Amino acid sequence: xxxxxxxxxQPGPRAKQRNIIYTVLxxxxxxxxxxxxxxxxxxxxxxxxxxxxxxxxxxxxWTTYLLPGLQATAIAAGLAMVIALPIGAFFGIARMSDHRAxxxxxxxxxxxxxxxxxLLLMVFANEAYALFTDIERDVRPLYAVxxxxxxxxxxxxxxxxxxxxxxxxxxxxxxxxxxGMRKGQLMTNVLLPQSVTAxxxxxxxxxxxxxxxxxxxxxILGYAELLNESGAANSNAGGTSTIAQLTAVAIVYIIVxxxxxWLASWLERRMRRSKKSTxxxxxxGMVEEQAPGMHLTGGRSGESGSA
Amino acid sequence: MFDFLDPQEYDLLGAFWVTVQLTVYSxxxxxxxxxxxxxxxxxxxxxxxxxxxxxxxxxxxxxxTVIIVACSLVLKDTLGFTIAGETVEDQNFWxxxxxxxxxxxxxxxxxxxxxxxxVPVGQAEAARALGLGFNQVLGIVVLPQAFRSVxxxxxxxLIALTKNTTVASAIGVAEAAWLMKEMTENESDAxxxxxxxxxxxxxxxxxxxxxxxxxxxxxxxxxR
Numbered sequence: 001x002x003x004x005x006x007x008x009x010q011p012g013p014r015a016k017q018r019n020i021i022y023t024v025l026x027x028x029x030x031x032x033x034x035x036x037x038x039x040x041x042x043x044x045x046x047x048x049x050x051x052x053x054x055x056x057x058x059x060x061x062w063t064t065y066l067l068p069g070l071q072a073t074a075i076a077a078g079l080a081m082v083i084a085l086p087i088g089a090f091f092g093i094a095r096m097s098d099h100r101a102x103x104x105x106x107x108x109x110x111x112x113x114x115x116x117x118x119l120l121l122m123v124f125a126n127e128a129y130a131l132f133t134d135i136e137r138d139v140r141p142l143y144a145v146x147x148x149x150x151x152x153x154x155x156x157x158x159x160x161x162x163x164x165x166x167x168x169x170x171x172x173x174x175x176x177x178x179x180g181m182r183k184g185q186l187m188t189n190v191l192l193p194q195s196v197t198a199x200x201x202x203x204x205x206x207x208x209x210x211x212x213x214x215x216x217x218x219x220i221l222g223y224a225e226l227l228n229e230s231g232a233a234n235s236n237a238g239g240t241s242t243i244a245q246l247t248a249v250a251i252v253y254i255i256v257x258x259x260x261x262w263l264a265s266w267l268e269r270r271m272r273r274s275k276k277s278t279x280x281x282x283x284x285g286m287v288e289e290q291a292p293g294m295h296l297t298g299g300r301s302g303e304s305g306s307a
Numbered sequence: 308m309f310d311f312l313d314p315q316e317y318d319l320l321g322a323f324w325v326t327v328q329l330t331v332y333s334x335x336x337x338x339x340x341x342x343x344x345x346x347x348x349x350x351x352x353x354x355x356x357x358x359x360x361x362x363x364x365x366x367x368x369x370x371x372t373v374i375i376v377a378c379s380l381v382l383k384d385t386l387g388f389t390i391a392g393e394t395v396e397d398q399n400f401w402x403x404x405x406x407x408x409x410x411x412x413x414x415x416x417x418x419x420x421x422x423x424x425x426v427p428v429g430q431a432e433a434a435r436a437l438g439l440g441f442n443q444v445l446g447i448v449v450l451p452q453a454f455r456s457v458x459x460x461x462x463x464x465l466i467a468l469t470k471n472t473t474v475a476s477a478i479g480v481a482e483a484a485w486l487m488k489e490m491t492e493n494e495s496d497a498x499x500x501x502x503x504x505x506x507x508x509x510x511x512x513x514x515x516x517x518x519x520x521x522x523x524x525x526x527x528x529x530x531r
Contacts, residue, residue: 005349005351006428006431006432006435007349007351007423007431007441007444007445007449008351008435008440008441008444009435011351015351019351019352019353022352022354022355023352023353023354023355026352026354026355026358027354030358040386040387040388041386043386043387044385044386044387046385046386111514112506112510115470115506115509115510115513115514116470116506116509116510117470117471117473117484117509118470119473119474119476119484120473120483120484120487120502120505120506120509123484123487123488123491124487124491124498124502127491127492127495127498128498128499131495131498208368211370212368212369212370212371212372213370214370215370215371215372215373216370216372216474216477218372219372219376219474219477220476220477220488227370227372227373227376242380242381242384242385243381243385246373246376246377246380246381249373250365250369250373250377253368253369253370253373254364254365254368254369257367257368257369258364258368261368
């Protein structure tokens with residue numbers, strides 16, 4: 001039987017005993033922390049069922065606040081992704097142009113919006129819409145949240161598109177050029193359709209980032225998404241169920257995001273196995289690791305997808 | 308047009324200084340807690356492995372905003388737990404750092420784990436053949452090499468952290484995004500300029516970090 005890890009030997013009798021001691025010590029520490037937390041909660045009267053009941057046993061809290069909030073989260077995230085994708089594809093392709101006059105400005109735009117925090121974009125969009133447009137007051141936060149998310153995520157997706165196209169085998173380009181296609185045809189008929197499937201895992205992973213960022217719009221701009229609505233539900237229940245409120249919200253986010261992450265890795269595994277496609281995949285790891293300026297120094301690019 | 312830049316009215320440099328402080332303290336904390344987490348993640352004790360992977364799954368999938376808000380509303384307001392500071396602003400500053408460390412350390416841990424995988428198997432095998440235990444294999448052979456190969460991913464995490472510190476404005480920490488919100492509301496005739504200044508501030512903070520650490524990562528990378 002081989003060792004379970006290269007970092008340590010197959011445990012013998014003494015190692016097994018030692019591991020048991022470590023386990024006991026570790027559980028004791030965890031239990032201590034848990035006890036301390038429960039003690040604090042008990043002192044604050046947060047262990048009473050009355051505090052938890054509105055969020056864990058009362059269906060009306062869910063139907064009045066949390067589910068509409070989740071819907072608003074899904075609307076903002078969905079809109080942001082649907083709008084950001086074509087913009088991102090445009091800038092991603094523009095960055096690969098043969099013409100410097102196209103490549104350079106596209107690169108500056110992408111790098112700029114990746115360097116600016118998404119919250120700044122949201123706050124600015126909110127004020128700009130208030131001053132320069134006649135968008136109704138009650139839908140303005142949605143517009144601002146989606147604008148901020150689109151500007152940031154389009155620039156991230158631009159890099160994903162670029163990586164997706166670069167990940168395709170060179171033979172695809174050569175074959176298309178050999179049969180006499182123009183550069184535009186090569187992109188729209190050969191490279192882009194294939195790269196879309198290759199990018200799918202990265203796009204789903206990016207959706208997780210977008211869903212998490214919508215909470216920012218709730219906290220700062222007052223957009224009525226899940227976190228914001230749960231606050232309203234807490235106030236409605238007397239305002240003393242903060243722990244139950246944030247626990248319930250965190251559980252919903254974790255379920256949604258874990259499902260999306262699982263979907264992304266399932267797609268990635270499936271594509272790596274698939275014999276029909278070129279086998280090129282842009283993995284979900286790519287979107288987490290992006291940072292402005294990094295690729296300028298050759299620190300990382302495309303290959304991170306295989307991690 | 309630039310009269311709102313009066314330092315008496317808006318403390319622009321002070322706000323960015325708070326952003327830098329948040330970033331630096333959180334980065335140090337995340338590096339330490341992230342290293343401990345990765346140690347547990349690959350350890351021979353199943354309980355520790357389970358705890359680390361559960362922690363990472365739960366914290367990574369929770370929005371940072373929820374974590375930061377929870378640090379202030381749950382820890383401070385409901386349970387009366389604070390780390391340091393006399394005033395409410397100071398307490399929120401340190402609680403925000405606690406939240407950033409809890410969140411960012413999961414990304415540090417995952418980067419480091421990828422780095423451990425880049426260390427050739429022979430290194431760990433040779434170390435075990437010499438009779439080193441798990442702590443020695445990880446601490447003096449594998450992790451030092453892993454760190455050298457993950458400077459680039461870690462600097463991406465650092466840059467993401469710099470941008471994430473703006474979330475602290477959700478609990479009223481007077482950092483750059485908080486000041487920008489106030490300024491866009493009060494100086495409505497110059498919001499484009501206000502936005503440009505703050506955006507430039509973040510470009511100035513993040514771009515050199517990326518360039519410098521990109522260069523460092525190539526310098527220290529283990530040549531194989």
